[in-house]
Amino acid sequence: MKKIIKKLSISFLPLLTAPLIAAKCFGNSIVTTNQNYTVERHTFVNAVKDYEHIGKEGIDTYYFNNDRIPYVSVKQALSALEGVVNTKLIKIGNAFNVLHNKNYQIYHANGASLKFNWENNVIEISDPRVFGILSGKKSIGIMHNLTPLSFKSTYINGKPQSIKFGLSKYNWKIHAVNKEPIIPLFVFNLLFLSQNYYNLRFNGSEYYGVDINTIIRTSPNALSELTNKFKINPETSAQRQDAFQSLRFVFDNFYGLAEEKKIDKVGFESWLDPSIKKDILNRDPLIYNKGYFKALHGQVNELHTSVRQFNYYTPLEYTDNNYIKSLVKHSLDEYKNKVDPKFNSKWLNAGQLRTKLAALRERAIYHDDFESRRLLKVSQTINGLRLVEGNVPVVRFLPDNKSAVITLDSFSAAPLENLTNNPEENYIFDSLELMKYALDVIQRRSMETGKEINNIILDISQNDGGNVAALYKLIGLIKGKQDRKAYSYSFNTLTRTLEESVYRAEIPNKYLDKNYKWFLLTSNLSFSAANALVAYTAADKSSPSSRNVQIIGQRTGGGACAIIPIVLSDGTMIVVSSNTKIMTKSNDKHYVSVENGFEVPDKYKLDYEDFYNDDALAKLVSKK
Incomplete structure (x- = not known):
């Protein structure tokens, strides 16, 4: 559920071009070569009809030190997504950016701040509402017949604390180009888009903006397949390492049941069975997709967390429903035989x-x-x-x-x-x-x-x-004429806040x-x-x-968390239990998951x- 927040009417600063670079045009791409990075501009296609994309440019994709891990400029990518993103909500900290001599850049939106520190390699946010920047959908919406009455957020530790994401731990960097942050595409996707139920999917040639239900890999003749560069460029070992790190980042920071699953005590990498990690690192899509199933449907084993769609490296024939069912069954059989003999699949049950x-x-x-x-x-x-x-x-x-x-x-x-x-x-x-x-x-x-x-x-x-x-x-x-109110209680595991909402x-x-x-x-x-x-x-x-x-x-089946759709760095779409955890009131002072x-x-x-x-x-x- 999105909170009701005050929108700030502010302008978005234009992208500053980097000096002393050579630019060449190749078809629909602008390729820029610098001493330690290459930039390619790729077309963006919005595939969600409820958003009206009005951006005029593609998305610049950065590759550093001859690596194949895609990075994007925060500023340029947001500008390219104009219409999907309401850039009027966003303000960059220093209006005279050309004079900016700090080792960080600050973005503001919805009364919250976002700091990119490229010296310490840390992203710091004051509150997640800074990412609530997607435009309102063209549809009148689904909140009709529902009046918000109140919203209260209480920090369980008594005072707000900033949230820090250290990227060095995951072998990522915040690069500064023209004094603007350049971050991994995966991190940009997760922070700015996934939390709004929107994601970018990249096939090496084009970016597609999708929601949780969008399926664009439909047939060999689909546009996204005809332009799919990844089917002829197998992944490198470094890319598989990066894909694992993206999965690790999700469960270390954005998984709402980390405490229940005891992931928070040791971190996801130590918690995950080593044989599953080995599968995920394999360069063969058949093996690493089995690894994803073993991890999410096997070891995690809860119904809000699953593999949603394969990536563009995975052959299209693997996306057949019957094939997927057999692959899931085979993966879970392997998990039970080789990892956990006592495994009882909630999905199969x-x-x-x-x-x-x-x-x-x-x-x-x-x-x-x-x-x-x-x-x-x-x-x-x-x-x-x-x-x-x-x-x-x-x-x-x-x-x-x-x-x-x-x-x-x-x-x-x-x-x-x-x-x-x-x-x-x-x-x-x-x-x-x-x-x-x-x-x-x-x-x-x-x-x-x-x-x-x-x-x-x-x-x-x-x-x-x-x-x-x-x-x-x-x-x-159900409550009837005397009340008509819905009282909802949730706990945000990221901000450590108890949130109470009332609707009539x-x-x-x-x-x-x-x-x-x-x-x-x-x-x-x-x-x-x-x-x-x-x-x-x-x-x-x-x-x-x-x-x-x-x-x-x-007995009911449970399920406490709202879901969040996430695209990993290799393009695999997963769904996990998010940081928002539903609670119930046992009495006036106590809440239970x-x-x-x-x-x-x-x-x-x-x-x-x-x-x-x-x-x-x-x-x-x-x-x-």
Whole structure:
């Protein structure tokens, strides 16, 4: 979730050109040769439609001392990304940069500072909000029906401390060219872009701006493949060392569960099994990708951390889904046989449980759906795979005639301009609209039958998370007219701050008038935002409305951290648990991480085989 911050209207200084250099044009590139570095200008292509890129130049890529590790100028790269980046937010410390004689440069944004010290090789920040510089998306956004009321940040050590990243430890340097910092492309990507869910991917010829869902390696004829220089230039040993150092930097500094995994005690390099490090350092893409799977899906072994996309050195045929599945299985089998015989894969367990519950739910016979619309499922048709309505009603009614079940498989929020005033038309795209549609059906049935519904079971047994804005709206709906507020608590492991946010959900009164008793049907698949729903309702003992919410079924799957998509220095995209860790209030003064999930009281436990048995559900919610 992005904080609400004050934007500063300031100008961005133009790039100063370096003196005494020779420039040559080669196609779309400008190649500059200096005594110890070479600069190539590469085209930038924004592949995320929600951003309107207006920059007029490519991105200058620096190579020092005949090495193949790419570096970029902070100033020039930000300027090239104009439109994706709101450069008006950024101010450089010294307006008379040509007279600047210090061994550092300071950038300012959002009331925070960022210092590049090329003598000590240290990047120092006063607060991570200095990186909140991406432009607002062209879409009206997904925060509609949600009003921010307050935000409070408290340093657990009593006072703020700057955050320092020493680059020498990872064999990187901050170079100064024309008194401006030149830093590794990986470091620029991670600091300025990844934390905003945007990244640069580089194929040796072009830069592509992508978000977490963008896939640009689609076929041999795709532009990014036709211009891919890396497929004919195998990686060097130095590049593999650099790729490992980038992975190490992520887990040493930006991994939210470093304490739980005991990485913080020894550092990632010492924590990681030596055989996995050896695989990652291998120059063969097949072997080092197996190393990544062993590291992230094996030794780390938590569902918020995974390999997302292979790099441009990896042959395109390796990106086939079936091939990836077999590679993951083979990698984890090797990990169990050679590293940890007691290994129990959370990824494989979740996949097996998902298959089981999906089959049970699709085959279930439901008591009364009152002609409710169905949830969509992927189905094979004569025209290929299509989304069609399946067997599962959005809302159904139990035999006791007092209880309804609403099924919600993800938290999604559609932009306001994509919504109509009819929830039935929008339930597929937006969680709040699905809830409104279900409540409309409940009300219509009550009027036609004269039977009032008092209990609502919200089935999140196959919900593995999603959008936090959608989550907060749903919390407001569940709390009802007396509150409508979502209170969220999180701990930032980087800044060591406890952060409390309050939002009010703006929901029509007709959906708030009824005081329902809510039950949350959970399983080990109820993960991330679904786990947070339990944390901020049933488990929030400081909230009076928690008495009206009860979890039933099986223990939730946990998941405490927001995710962050990161592109390693070799171009591999991974996703990890970020520094923002969800907490719940055990009382007014104590907060507890929700990483390990929430247990269901014994009297409300249900066997998985009965999760979609309407008679069993009716019996369960009748318990006092």
